[in-house]
Amino acid sequence: MKTILVVDDQKNYLIVLEELLRGEGFEVVTKRSAAEAAEVCRRADVDLLLTDMRMAGMDGIQLLSEVLRIDPDLPVILMTAFATVEKAVEAMKKGAYDYILKPFRNEELLAAIRQAVQVRELRHEHRQLQKERASRAVFESQSPPMREAIRLAEQVAPSATTVLLSGESGTGKEILARALHAMSPRAERFFIPANCAAIPESLLETELFGHQKGAFTGAVAMRKGLFERADGGTLFLDEVSEMTPHLQAKVLRVLQEREFERVGGEQAIRVDVRIIAATNKDLRELVEAGRFREDLFYRLFVFHIHLPSLRERAEDILPLAGHFVRQFAAEMGKPIGGLTPEAQAALAAHRWPGNIRELRNAIERAVVLCAGRLIDERDLPGDVVRPAGGLPPAVDAGKRNGGTLAQVLEQYERQMIVQALARAGGVQARAARELGISRSNFQYRMTRLGLREPSGEGGDPQDRDPAPRDA
Template structure:
């Protein structure tokens, strides 16, 4: 009985006998077979059919297989091509594989071998298609928006630096898009097929960061019940994103330096030196040069990391990006919530343009999310936007406001101390009476006296 599979194969050969016998074998194995006796016929089939693989003779009456191979690769880059060669054409067949042919067979050849190779070619092209689909999907998900000259420069840098495998240090205030730039660099590199590994150096307590990065051997500390791979190993053949690198403990920095410089690591509690092939991208919101001067960051590590620097300017310095970003977030966030995109009136956009955005792009995204969830309007007015932005202003409590709050608290404390002193003096330091006059419990009065250091004045 014939096996069925879902694949279609084009076989191109001017040898009618070979064409017919190879077609029969393929059909017996469940393939849908299309044929061409020359380059012209092959091109007609290639135009119209959805194909999964091609078996192509190197020498054809009207063209040569290499020319056709190049054309197929150009038009259908995922289509695997297996070459058939006659006597004395091995050199050409080798050239064909260099050009991307999956494999070649010298005629006469066992059809069984062709079948095995065809199976492998189909598997690997399916994997390649999936890989490309995943990368394209991720590129869309992590798409970066920006029209300002500053962001255009960042995009140009990404374009140039991504495939180069060089180490990159990304600078930027909180929420400017450092992680997004790291992802863009990874996704546009040869390493994109493997997931980028991220370590946030400030979120992990210092003593745990070492095992997190380098892994550990079984029994290297209490609780190490089994050997554990570290992030350096997980990132092998991929990218390691060291986020908030400026917060890394000085004691750990020499080990990281060695890993970066020589691609060598040792697990905690282990003696074996393990080689890793990792691309490093680091990010910081600190001035690392200043940290080096203050001896808070090793100079040698700083120089190793900052081969290429990418600065992402704060949003307030590239205001022309604000309307586009706002729209981009609003469309995505409303789609997630299955509602029509909320429009922003020109007055609302003007308010966005005036606001200082201390939390940068993240703050803008969060604001759009708030509006997508809370707003009942189809179009947000200037006043409504003002209301949301005022909430942001209040919750942000920038430095000046903090200092103002501290002053208020000081005033409150001073007033309270004065009142306690006055009431105690008036009551002749009768605690019970003073507490009653102040409307507080006696125990509270005692603790306040202690807290403020109130003392009886000698008259």
């Protein structure tokens, strides 16, 4: 049910509008001042604001500006009996969805409201689609650990099974959660993310479960929680390890019984929500330490997917960097075609403690600074160009993961080949000479490591080296 906030300093108008809109199936909140209406928008979920233009104190134009700072996508329809072209133009320039003259016909008002609510839903769906397209590009991988994570995701996506995603911060857990939602039968419904670490403990309960009007000081209207808003869709609980024991118990009940009560409410609300949880901590260790409920752990651990760090998927660094270059160059309208060999080498050699998020931020910064057609290493952050000492990422990852000598050497060999290709601008013969091996040996190693097709040159003809072949 959509919620409409109606604001007018004339009580009779509020009574008439509330009766009309409730009869059409809307939930209605009425206020007689703009200041009260702004407070409702801060504390409750509103799908549309219908406000009078002329009111004592803050007027409709001022209220429009205030609520769009709170929710930039909120459709606002202004009503007035004192129409002027100048006021109409001012309202539309400041972001109003529509402008209705008093007295109005009910059919005219209802048509404008339905259209505005539909536009809001379409904007949300468009943003979801953009994020899902971006996720597909991020998860195109040559890395065996990442390919395994993708395989598992594709298998579990069509079901309603609860999924637990683990991995370091910045490895793309929310992106994979969005991809799971997009590949599921719930794709037409909402994907709702909730960062349990970012929301203050005192607010997280009402954020997840909602509250009734009057449940506490400041609860000026009923507010649906994220579980309720995600009904029929997917709720992503990021950093689930940060929830208090009290909230862990409430989430466990939803997983077991598919119902809950709003804060201050007594009526059980049933929901059909798929839960995808994520953590960058070891939940088993937290269970053993008594900081995470064992029963909730097993409810979440139905299907586990671990995302490798970017250090563990070194062969994906340059393709990901290329994707981000294209994305940000298009957004900023800059004619940037790629990265210089020096920039590619710097990216390939960096350890990326912040993983994909750090790489994305580094490329965004580089696109901002780039004055030419190719990003150079001087456009990259200083810590990327001058990495700290230590083992090469592939070797370090292999040691930490307890890999055999053969596995560690294979990871390091793959990383050296990828970096040499980057420095050689993709020309295999030059990369082979740098590594001190023949071109045929170089190509054999690329094929064995899955970096090229078993037959053919691989790559575009223009990438081939015009210099004589190696012996």
